[in-house]
Amino acid sequence: MKSDINISALTPVEKINGLYFKRDDLFRPFSGLKVNGGKLRQCIHIVQSSKPNEIVTYSSMNSPQLGIVSAVGKHFGIPVKYLVGGSRDTEYLRLARGQGAEIIRQKPYRENYLFSQAKKISLPGSLLIKSGIIQPSMLAEQIDITSEQIMNLPDEIDTIVVSCGSGLTTLGLIKGISRYGKKVKKIWLISTAPDRREFIQDEIRTQKINSNIPKLNFYSLYDNGNFDYNLKKTFSIGDICFHPRYEAKTFSWFIQNNKFIKNKTLFWIVGSEIL
Numbered sequence: 432m433k434s435d436i437n438i439s440a441l442t443p444v445e446k447i448n449g450l451y452f453k454r455d456d457l458f459r460p461f462s463g464l465k466v467n468g469g470k471l472r473q474c475i476h477i478v479q480s481s482k483p484n485e486i487v488t489y490s491s492m493n494s495p496q497l498g499i500v501s502a503v504g505k506h507f508g509i510p511v512k513y514l515v516g517g518s519r520d521t522e523y524l525r526l527a528r529g530q531g532a533e534i535i536r537q538k539p540y541r542e543n544y545l546f547s548q549a550k551k552i553s554l555p556g557s558l559l560i561k562s563g564i565i566q567p568s569m570l571a572e573q574i575d576i577t578s579e580q581i582m583n584l585p586d587e588i589d590t591i592v593v594s595c596g597s598g599l600t601t602l603g604l605i606k607g608i609s610r611y612g613k614k615v616k617k618i619w620l621i622s623t624a625p626d627r628r629e630f631i632q633d634e635i636r637t638q639k640i641n642s643n644i645p646k647l648n649f650y651s652l653y654d655n656g657n658f659d660y661n662l663k664k665t666f667s668i669g670d671i672c673f674h675p676r677y678e679a680k681t682f683s684w685f686i687q688n689n690k691f692i693k694n695k696t697l698f699w700i701v702g703s704e705i706l
């Protein structure tokens with residue numbers, strides 16, 4: 432399965448008003464689509480490596496995973512079956528259908544149930560992509576792919592701020608800092624999902640990341656009692672408009688509630704709005 436997409440190409444680091452931004456949202460290889468980011472890079476690798484006859488996946492009806500997996504399936508000419516709960520239509524569902532995905536409604540719509548149903552309809556030759564585009568059988572490869580993006584971080588960076596959902600991006604950052612000898616001392620994980628710190632620590636040991644590991648600071652928006660995934664927030668710095676369900680919430684919280692040093696802090700943009 433061939434593709435002219437270079438998933439190892441480094442996305443730029445930009446500096447705005449003394450703050451650094453890793454622009455992984457500028458990984459946007461599909462002409463005419465806004466689908467972008469580190470999760471897209473991961474999905475392309477998983478599909479290319481697996482060479483499936485079809486893709487089966489599932490998520491919330493408001494997840495950008497809808498657009499990402501559907502666009503990758505269309506690019507490689509692979510049918511996509513997408514399980515979601517509920518009965519409403521959303522912009523993400525319309526995007527997925529526009530890329531040729533078959534939408535399969537389920538009740539109830541809890542993640543564990545969607546996963547069990549996705550396994551039931553997966554056939555020999557199917558690729559089942561889990562929610563969050565984290566593939567246990569390829570986890571080491573996924574971590575390595577993200578770790579490469581650390582290479583062009585300026586040496587003065589000592590703090591990285593990142594939205595934490597599945598924990599996969601965080602693991603890539605930790606491995607990249609260790610692998611390329613970067614001087615980052617601290618990573619702030621701002622969580623928009625259940626706490627993944629135990630998973631992250633387990634994988635640090637499993638992946639044998641033994642040196643130059645930064646301190647992990649953690650704050651959970653998910654557990655603060657007021658978090659609503661579906662509620663959009665508008666937040667921008669310079670000409671960067673952050674994803675309304677992820678970075679807009681995490682970065683605005685961090686800037687409003689923490690002291691940090693300009694010229695030494697980098698905000699890692701996993702992806703921007705795909706609509």
